Each structure stands twice: as structure tokens, then as C-alpha cells.
Amino acid sequence: MTEYEAVIGLEVHVQLSTRSKLFCACSSEYGARPNSQVCPVCLGHPGVLPVVNKLAVELGVRAALAVGADVKRLSTWARKNYFYPDLPKGYQITQFDQPLAEGGFVEIESKNTSRRIPIARMHLEEDAGKSKHPEQAGDTSTLVDLNRCGTPLLEIVCEPEIRTPKEAHAYLDALKQILEYCEVSDCDMEKGNLRCDANISVRSAGEEGLGTKTEIKNLNSFRAVERALAAEVDRQTTLLKDGRTIEQATLLWDERTGDTQLMRGKEESPDYRYFPEPDLPPLVLEDGWIGEIQSRIPESPAARRQRFVSMFGIRPYDARVLTASRGLSDYYDAIASRVPDAQTAANVITTELLGLLHDRGLDIAACPVSPGDLTALLNMRSEGVLSGPLAKQVLVAMVESGKTAEEVIEKHGWSPVDDKVQLDSWVREMIEANPDAVAAYLGGKESLLQFFIGQVMKRSQGRADPVKVAEILRQALAGERA
Ligand SMILES: [Zn+2]
Structure with a gap:
């Protein structure tokens, strides 16, 4: 009987906590009136030039240093071309073959063990806008909000070293904690500050090669990541057990049904035609500046x-x-x-x-x-x-x-009561109100003392000192015995 194991890699998009966008001065604040935070640069009008936001680069470097990655002294910008209504430029500026940083790791701890998940690469890129699809029957139009166009993102890609859906969850928790501690991102999931795509394949345990992988998108919470991965591990394992093959595909997770749906197969996978961004020079970072950022990491x-x-x-x-x-x-x-x-x-x-x-x-x-x-x-x-x-x-x-x-x-009026006359009177009241329990105590059931103390504490509305109450109680109960 063959045992199977999963091979999981995650791509996390983190929104960097800058006040303005990656290539223009527009505010990147969340929740503004749709299309109110836009300008010719982030709308992609002809003839405009992007200018890199220094703080966004600094935050990217800080995150890279926080996970022990190697920050590249030279990285480059590229255009990723595709058409979508929420991307008016028709391309996204990102980093492709020369990313901001490579290497490093995130440590995940479980009860007694810890494991390091290596990071493959980290790069900067701009976000796209948002399409608002009809939610209710009767609504017929999809609306587009371009406020998010050009918001700075850091994409963090780990090596496919994650073995279980639970480990994927632990990795995300640990990564989020690091990013939050070093103040790179607010990590507010509800505002989409942290988004995740997952790659997954399944192979016979112990095998070196990788099986055909699928990609799952639309994962809005860490719990969704764990659930979606568990469902996909099951699906792929069942196919392999039946002797069938896995088709390379992009899947969409449906939180409501707990199922994945096919978004596109291998044939439809887009060719982004990356090429070097002609409007931006390479990003050159000096050792001194990187050292300064390193010295300020909390x-x-x-x-x-x-x-x-x-x-x-x-x-x-x-x-x-x-x-x-x-x-x-x-x-x-x-x-x-x-x-x-x-x-x-x-x-x-x-x-x-x-x-x-x-x-x-x-x-x-x-x-x-x-x-x-x-x-x-x-x-x-x-x-x-x-x-x-x-x-x-x-x-x-x-x-x-x-x-x-x-x-x-x-x-x-909750000042503590340590007046002996008052405490005596509460103890006396309690003894008179619980004759059976007192008899049982005197008969040898000494564990009832805690109950008596509790009764007096209650009577005093918590104001009596339990140590003094215990002392007075012992004496009073001894008196009952005599
Ligand atoms: Zn703008």
C-alpha cells in the first residue's frame, strides 16, 4: 500500500504599510470613496513616469532582513502583461528575474519541535484595482474601484517544503507575526493586507521528484488555506490511488461549499510576456543604507x-x-x-x-x-x-x-474589609445558614472548608480577605465542635 505525501508551497502578498502608493503620491489608505485616490500615473495614462516610493523599498528590505534573507544590491523591475478591467495600464510593474531578496527562512514551532521553512524569493510589485461583482439578483453591472491600483505589495514565495495543511497554517501564522513585529504591514486580513495563493502536488512518500501541481487561489483566511489544502490533498491522493493522472490547473476555493472549482486548465494558462520595465532604472541599494535598516529592526x-x-x-x-x-x-x-x-x-x-x-x-x-x-x-x-x-x-x-x-x-464602595467584628459576623451567619455542611465538616469532611470560605467571600461581595476568613472560620468551627 503506497503512502502519499503532499508538497506545498505558498505565495504570500503582503500590503506594505506606506501612506502612499508604490510609484505615485496617491494615498493608499483603505476604505476611501471608490476611484477617489487615483492619478494619471496609477491610472496608466500615456506619457507619465513612475517614481519608486523609498519607504516601500525600505519596508521590503526590513522584511527580508527579518527572515534572514539575502538582500540584493541590485534588483530590476519588469512588466507583467495581461488584460483585466481592474488593471487600466494593461500591465503590472513587478520584479521578475532579479528580485529584491532571496533566501532566509521562517521557523514554525509545534509542541516540542521546530522546523525551518526556507524562503525562495521576495519581490516588490504594485497591486491591481478591485472589481465589485453583482452580489444580488437584479444587480447587473460589475463596478471597478481603482483606488488599490499601485498599492505596494511584497510577495514572499517559500520553497515547497511544507508537508501538511496544518504546517501551511503554522507558516502563515509565524510569517504574519514577524511582519507585524517589524512593522512592515498592518497584516489586517479583513482589509486584504495579507493574501495567499497555494501550490500543491502529491507524491509517493520518500520519492524525490515532484508530481504535477495545481494552484489554489481566492484564499481569504489562514483557515481557508488549511481547509482548501486538505480538500486538494484528498482529491489528488484519490486520483493517484485510482491510477489516474493529475492535470495542471488553477483552482478557485469556495469557502461556502468547502470545494475547489476549476478556474483554468494548463492550455489556458496565461503568458505574461515579461520584459524589463523601460521607465524605471534598476534598484541599486547601498550597504550603508541596508545596515541602517538592519540596526532599526525591532x-x-x-x-x-x-x-x-x-x-x-x-x-x-x-x-x-x-x-x-x-x-x-x-x-x-x-x-x-x-x-x-x-x-x-x-x-x-x-x-x-x-x-x-x-x-x-x-x-x-x-x-x-x-x-x-x-x-x-x-x-x-x-x-x-x-x-x-x-x-x-x-x-x-x-x-x-x-x-x-x-x-x-x-x-x-468595594474597599476591602478586614474589620474583625464584621468578618466574625459574616462567619457566624454562614455557619447558621449551613447546619448540615457544618455537621459534615465536624464529622471529618474537612474539604468543606473551601466551600465555607467561598460562601463568606460571596456574602462580602469579594471584599473579605480570604486568608483572614479561613483563620476565623477554623476557630469558629473548632468552637462548634466544643
Ligand atoms: Zn496615483
Whole structure:
């Protein structure tokens, strides 16, 4: 029985976070009124000349350095010719045989292992516009928005070293994290900042040669990439098992049906007739400038994970969670060195704060509690001013109101209670209200103590100090025994 394995390569298009387009001064901001951010250059009027956006090149170089790629001192521009309504010039300016960078890798980590997926090439190119096809029955026209024409993209092509759909997902997660950390792109999937095409073939396990590959387009999320690849691995494997051959093709993924559809076969595959772009000189980069960009690259997600473990002594698992996004890791970083117990800070953020934000559909960037305010709350907790449960309650109110811990405590009258007379009276009330449980406790079921403490904490609305409550409870229950 032959075993089969998949050979997967991904092409990722990343929108670089510049304010203007790649070859003109038009704004590249998302969401503007259709066709309001255009000029003769990005509309391809005759006689205009493109001028390269320096920041776009810098961001491309930064991304290349961040994955350890070899940045070429000389790269060239080419025209990729094709006709489509959203491409008024009739060609796209891209880099072809001499790209911006080659080599480098992205490390993907699973539980105990990590693997490096090598990068083949990275090149700069301009984006096309967008066609808006009729969505509802009755709409008959396709509309074209050219605002996106000329927006700078970095295309990142990896070697076909990915073996499973799950690995493809992990590669995309890791790549996105790197790009986000080094501020190359906003990586906002909903705005199409990160788009992906996948190449896939299947072969007998252990075989060296490659089978015929198909390309899948229209993958709008990392989950879609994983699902589409799984479906295509199945389809190709079934064909091979039946002794049939794979036809080279471009497929479209349909998220709704969970199926791929044929977009075009081998015969229809377009010939782009690449030729050198006559209006742009080669892109020549100086060592000094590349060195300057290198020196300004922020800490990588992997380096930050290691630092969180070594500097703050937190668990590796928590370090992974806390570095999942640049925003979250910055948030924790601003707190960890200002509290006596960085692990407690990690616990509060990962288990309490993230849960509260998730319930409200917020991400860390929109967190109503500033790092300074959370630091103050954590310090009140470690100094014993607030008990753990009360601190938890205060945090909920802080997320809801955006106010500081002090303001919340003041407003709700939640100042902690350590007055012995008050605590005695709550303990007494609890004992009287639970005669059966008290009898069971006195009969030897000592685990009930936690339940009793919980009851008193509830009665005090979290304001009692659980350590003091436990002490008073033990004495009072001993008194019951006598
Ligand atoms: Zn323009």
C-alpha cells in the first residue's frame, strides 16, 4: 500500500504599510470613496513616469532582513502583461528575474519541535484595482474601484517544503507575526493586507521528484488555506490511488461549499510576456543604507519569547501566548518589570483580561485598561490591599468602565474589609445558614472548608480577605465542635 505525501508551497502578498502608493503620491489608505485616490500615473495614462516610493523599498528590505534573507544590491523591475478591467495600464510593474531578496527562512514551532521553512524569493510589485461583482439578483453591472491600483505589495514565495495543511497554517501564522513585529504591514486580513495563493502536488512518500501541481487561489483566511489544502490533498491522493493522472490547473476555493472549482486548465494558462520595465532604472541599494535598516529592526517574536522567560521567569507556554501579537507583547512588557511577581501578571492577563476582552469583542489595542492602570491593580493585590477575588472583580469593572482601580473601588464602595467584628459576623451567619455542611465538616469532611470560605467571600461581595476568613472560620468551627 503506497503512502502519499503532499508538497506545498505558498505565495504570500503582503500590503506594505506606506501612506502612499508604490510609484505615485496617491494615498493608499483603505476604505476611501471608490476611484477617489487615483492619478494619471496609477491610472496608466500615456506619457507619465513612475517614481519608486523609498519607504516601500525600505519596508521590503526590513522584511527580508527579518527572515534572514539575502538582500540584493541590485534588483530590476519588469512588466507583467495581461488584460483585466481592474488593471487600466494593461500591465503590472513587478520584479521578475532579479528580485529584491532571496533566501532566509521562517521557523514554525509545534509542541516540542521546530522546523525551518526556507524562503525562495521576495519581490516588490504594485497591486491591481478591485472589481465589485453583482452580489444580488437584479444587480447587473460589475463596478471597478481603482483606488488599490499601485498599492505596494511584497510577495514572499517559500520553497515547497511544507508537508501538511496544518504546517501551511503554522507558516502563515509565524510569517504574519514577524511582519507585524517589524512593522512592515498592518497584516489586517479583513482589509486584504495579507493574501495567499497555494501550490500543491502529491507524491509517493520518500520519492524525490515532484508530481504535477495545481494552484489554489481566492484564499481569504489562514483557515481557508488549511481547509482548501486538505480538500486538494484528498482529491489528488484519490486520483493517484485510482491510477489516474493529475492535470495542471488553477483552482478557485469556495469557502461556502468547502470545494475547489476549476478556474483554468494548463492550455489556458496565461503568458505574461515579461520584459524589463523601460521607465524605471534598476534598484541599486547601498550597504550603508541596508545596515541602517538592519540596526532599526525591532526585537523578533522568538527573541521576545526567550527574553520573557529569562528576564521575567514566566512559563514558556505563557510567553508564547503573550507574544502572539506585537500589541499584546508590548502590553505585557510595559507591566512585567514594574510588578513584583511577573508570573501573576502573566496569569491575570492571559486568563482574566484576555477573556474579558474576548467577551466584549475587543482586542488588546482597544483594551480600556492601560498598562499603567493594570500595574497599579496588580501592585494593590501583591501588597495585600486587595484580595485575589476582589482584584478580579475590580478588573471586570475597570474593563467595563475604563476607570482606574481606585476610582472603581471608590465608586462601588468595594474597599476591602478586614474589620474583625464584621468578618466574625459574616462567619457566624454562614455557619447558621449551613447546619448540615457544618455537621459534615465536624464529622471529618474537612474539604468543606473551601466551600465555607467561598460562601463568606460571596456574602462580602469579594471584599473579605480570604486568608483572614479561613483563620476565623477554623476557630469558629473548632468552637462548634466544643
Ligand atoms: Zn496615483
